[in-house]
Amino acid sequence: MAKTSAHQKNRSYTNVVYATPVSEHPSLDEVYEVTPFSEAFWTYLNYVILNIFGWFRDLLRNARIENRKGSAENNPPGFVPLYQSYESFYTRNVYQRIADCFNRPIGSVPGATLDLLERVTDDYNWSFRFTGGKVKTINLASYNYLGFANNSGPIVESVINSIKTSGLTAASTTQEFGTLTQHRKLESLLAEYLGTEDAIAFGMGFATNALNIPTLVGKGCLILSDELNHASLVLGARLSGAVIKVYKHNDMNHLERLLRESIVSGQPRTHRMWKKILIIVEGVYSMEGSLCKLPELIELKKKYRAYLYLDEAHSIGAMGLRGRGVVDYWKCDVNDVDILMGTFTKSFAAAGGYIAGKKDLIDHIRVTSHSTAYATSMSPPVVEQIVSVLNLLLDNDEEHEGRRRINQLAWNTRYFRQRLTKMGFIVYGHPHSPVVPALLYSPSKIAAFNREMLKRGVAVVTVGFPATPLVLGRVRFCLSASHTKEMLDEVLKHAEEVGDLLNMRKSKLNPKRPFHETES
Template identity: 60%
Template structure:
């Protein structure tokens, strides 16, 4: 039994796909700066606009150049209102509430295309500069990328025609004749994309690892003789590959040291598995200790843990909202948040990524109009955001989100899967990064899979909230409890970060991660790559754009003993393929330099150094808040 891929060589569906592509190219050439591609409108994932402008805290919106500010009314009220000085003596400039950063900023570039903004520091909400860059896609690169997809599409339909007439051997699983009346498992375009595009570069994913995925790792070498339809193993191992793809932010993914030793001791005492749920015979004393420790670490009243990070979102959001509730979700939210929102049965509305005007408009409309048809007030309005967005490397503008949440009496659900441990002076996440009160966030969610080198997730908040979830969450009631050695890994690593182990190793790792992140991002800018995201984010996307360069980049980097993650559609918009690097505290400067040299060499080979402004040292200099002066009107 297989899947009927409904070959459409020369047929109606094939013609429509080609017409959609031509329409997208025509739209791009007509608009000049933006284009519409129907493929990215598929309901697979929410995406950021195709050609984003740079994100700016108090500057222009990302969706047009005529709108002057993204500062919402809630932010203006928090700052004291327009035309008035704030308590700290700041004044209103053309770009909102700013401090003069002339000591740290370059002069504006003369390039009209340059959209890497130096984000203003909002005097009422931000205590430090907030830099995020989303450089505009060069027009020539965008046109060539669409042409590349067009050529692949044409040859894909030609190959489908040859397979249908048995001219070319078909490796695809096919449904039996009597099953063809059933609905296909996949959409036509997804099938077409998989067999004609993804299969060409499939060797870049699912590579088997035979060591600890720390700062270095060993890969099992494999080979394909049928163009990536199947793989075989050569028996050789590629050793000491520098790992630039794992979420091992603080370097706790290791098989030596205090964490590994503690996990081994607990395994001897408790065993590997529990074989029961928390409500039955699976509630160990180590689980209780872990949850109390997590609550202290987050600065909240109570917390509870779950065995799977994905299920922490997808199974708990339905317990928090339901019919008659409204969920406002960032367009770049993780699939677990999207799935949880859909399973809840709530009405879902999506706001533009990190755009406070878009969020406030949805909040206002929700309060003014109420529920569809009946216009009754919503039972609950829940805002879903992430701390660090794993595909963009951007950081949520949390102070502004909290200001809007308070103004419109909504609830806030913060997913800190990538930010907990990776941001803040002591690794307590994006809340500490902005110097905010943890009680201002209603539901704090995070995972143990990244900074803590373990597995599972957590939710923290008020005691009433946690008690409610213990009895209503599907993940808490029906799922088997966490494995004892995993629990011990969490406890030991978290105590290390908090300094409760009697050492400063945890604090040193947090500081080392911040230094590595700044250094790696600065060097990539100097080399000439277009990189996305916040200056303090350890997730570093490097834009590749063209589909052929996805596979080539991953293969060439592996030849140089650098393991990277390459990402394309549908995880990203169809023309925004990228390589995603994850910086770790365990990376030494020598490792980063070796990786950067390889990246530069491959960048020259593949000609992916697209940035028009290669050196921006001002973005990465340490800032001293005492040097900022008042700006003039």
Template identity: 45%
Template sequence: MPSPIAINPVSPSHSIFKKMSKSPTNLPASAASYLSAVSQADAHARARSLATTVTPTTTPPLSMSSSVTVFSDDNVLREGEPKMFDNDDGLSYPPIPPTSEQVFTTVHSEFGHCANEEYRFTSQHPPGKPVPHHKELDPPYYILLSTYISYMILICLGHLRDFFGKRLKPSAYTHLLPHNGYAPLNSDFDSFYTRRLKLRIDDCFSTPVTGVPGRTIICYDRETQDYNANLHTTGRRTRGLNISSYNYLGFAQARGGCADAVAEVISRYGVSCCGARLEGGSLDLHQTAERLIAQFVGQEDSIISSMGFATNSTIIPALVGKGCLIISDEFNHASIRFGVRLSGASVRTFKHNSMKSFENLLREVISQGQPKTHRPWKKILVIVEGLYSMEGSIVDLPKVLELKKKYKFFLFVDEAHSIGAMGAHGRGVAEYYGIDPRSIDILMGTFTKSFGAAGGYVAGKKNLMDHIRVRGHSGPYAEAMSPPVLTQVMASMASIMGVAPEPPKSANGTSSNTLIPYPGPAPAHMLPNWFDLPPSLKDGTEGLIRLRRLAFNARYLSRGLKKLGFITYGSDDSPIVPLMLFNPGKMCAFSRMMKQRATPIFTVVVAYPATPLVTSRVRFCLSAAHTKDDVDLILKACDEIGDWLDLKQGVGERWSLQEIMDRAVELVHMDID
């Protein structure tokens, strides 16, 4: 019987991402052999064509037709043969062999090849200019009305089904009714949204993946016979363009300098901490990483945690307690809210990124003091995020610091999404605004986004970090981060910073351990002596290219969508671009239509309760791994689907899709009020 809901039942036959029926058996054994073959082929071609060779500047679009070149025994790419190669998993990807002017050390399916220097931008707020306040546009009234009506129909029909179902088919509702003397674990109210809305679009969430979530991603195809109550894999896999991962700098790679460093540390330390040398209760590698992180963010000291969520939820209680006040942005992450509840401190929230609301609240809480007693607060801690993941908005940090000097509170900035993704050197929102990071009391961040690893950190003054080591829950109770994860953090961070050469030795034969001023490169003595990155990573060249590619991709997609007529939220410099869908029925339609294109595109759709009821959206997560052609592909898909779903409700001047693609560089660099 055919599936009631067809979920990508057949991969498009003309997609280059389709699983190859038979993969070549004599592929290059490593990236080194691939580059060697490229170098020989380039020399061979140049000897024959001399100056007639034209250097390609970008990678062909993902939708180009596929053909497979089988490597010969000498691993030399023959001139005139089709320039398409298979990855070792049998899935094709279309790199053009680079010439000597553009040698790529990355696998194209994981990190896109792009040598055109015009497709670069620097993530930095223009000095002297006021921070723009992005006004969130409202859709036409008929969009809001239809959205509310959709929810009303959903709720009414859902309750009718529950009413009759419990009486006519009680076996299907045993988990919601008292059974064998036990109370139900789930109440009707708690599970209603999950059963009546999320279940219907569950194929858009939690898609099982395999392989590296880089520029492309491989997902298992699924189908259902019972309207998403159960989803079963079909045995087929689909590779598509990945616009759904927080892989901001593209360090989620299986090959390259960072992966080589991880392989080296496994041979030295093992996968776990067991049997490794300890110093002061922790691995020497942990202490090395903490020093490097402090240097990276421009603080005196740092503490690492094995889990990003736990970094906030276990450290906030060590900072404040009863008699203290926490002032929090209304859109702060759940980990912050959880940590606030554990602390026992009072909490007040202000309107998202509204400095007027923030200052009014400050005046009120300072003048009124603690509830009932009206005594002064022991401590006031303000918690904001550098980049808000659901909104794509950037905190107005200059104004927050201005109010900090005026009202004397402590500032905690969560840079989970901004660290490594913003600023000319990737140092986060403080560098983005040109602000001294030491004017912020506590900087928090995670390694799960830009660094392609796991865990998190807090950084600040050394005496404060020593206090958190003793009083924070993550120190005595949490697991230590494993050496491979630590090495991935240090390798990717050092690649962003660059590594300074070892300073000359003094007369007594010792090297100087003087720190390099922020935001300079990583001093060589801060890295393990066995740590050896490739030259392009060690000198910081590749890290800078990744930062500038990410900044270009983010501005290009955000501004391109606006010129097409869509309503988007957040800053143009944010690597997260929320495109508003509003109606809940359009979430599943948008997600499925993107996956069913000739070149599948995997996206993230978000709805209530993660967002307000009527502001359902799709979040595009840009990466340095994407090329300009990839963003063109996304814009083309959005342009077509937007017409079908009536999503173009924005205001302002509109451009055609072709004009946007042709004037991409101009669009990214122009001043837009």
């Protein structure tokens, strides 16, 4: 395994050589290269073989020739099965063989580098034994966009001090006794940072979507949702009781066609006018690395008198010259977006989520949201972490830490994407997105790429079906402001080695070039 240098092992954020700001060109298009026929063929063949062997092994288990090592449901006589056996087919026959790639516990802060706990298995990943050792890796697997995931420094000291004065929890809901002065301070700073009238914070990012969309729309309303929206948005839409129509990812023509047809035909059966129409999109799509087409969305929502719900979980702090998300990136008016949602789990290295917008909207959510009525309010130390980060990001001085981190992330993103593309990898997403998916296709390559990179001291996330389409398995590099150029160069060098080993560098738009020739 390649070893990281002593500088990389012991570096702190102050070791970063900050890059100059990267100018943004919103007109740059996203390119999605067609899957090579050979890769599609071998990927489908892989899954066919996996299914054949899976069914055969299930037959052996049912005949008690092979021991069933997974969980099995034993129903009382006369009871139907609680779950369908095919639902766990993938887990039984595929996932457990590659689980060591995806579920690795870490023993350090998930910063620019991290320590993975060493473990071994004697039963094909059904169980593990930890050896007590650690593997030092460069971390391209965490959503630590601005590099605030630290366990030392002024912010950490401030968080620790907040525990001494405010404790660990408010032990109550927001609507009862859980709203502290720190929560109000956070929401005030957040509204100032986003440029909105008001904002409200919640203790969990997933629940921010799932439990608040139903407070905005209900029966008689229509939701138009991008097909790649996060599960939290999908769940919130379903819980609302509104009619849901899904449009093709970032296809504004399809969205407009659905808008026009829905307005003309009205509600099902009654054909009455819709009470409300809500368009739900994400700023940066975490699996594709793509950006929503915000200017066109705003134009459509104004044209058809619809509302726009923008999830900035992966874009707040990570996009725009001031780090204020895709609204900042596209240089749109924040007042043209009706509901601004985001999370604190990525760029802020904390927990929870928020919704921002007009004061009337936020007042309505405070009173009607299930999150404010039933969930414990955000922990005071978490609030302090977010407030400390917001104070840095609100400082517009180019020489100060907040802006330097934003500029460093932008530089790292452009540099890494350009080098990876020039090396011949098929890379998806927007040129300025810090989420960088490179296509692997075959399930065998998905597992192999993860293991080979780990052998070389690089931690990455690899993803396959059902999280992606069947033939679009990928590695997803997540860039951070805490990565140095030397770290990125080391990752790129190892990616070249593994890419050649697995025959991954198949781009027809960018014929593969050696790593040393890709310097821009």
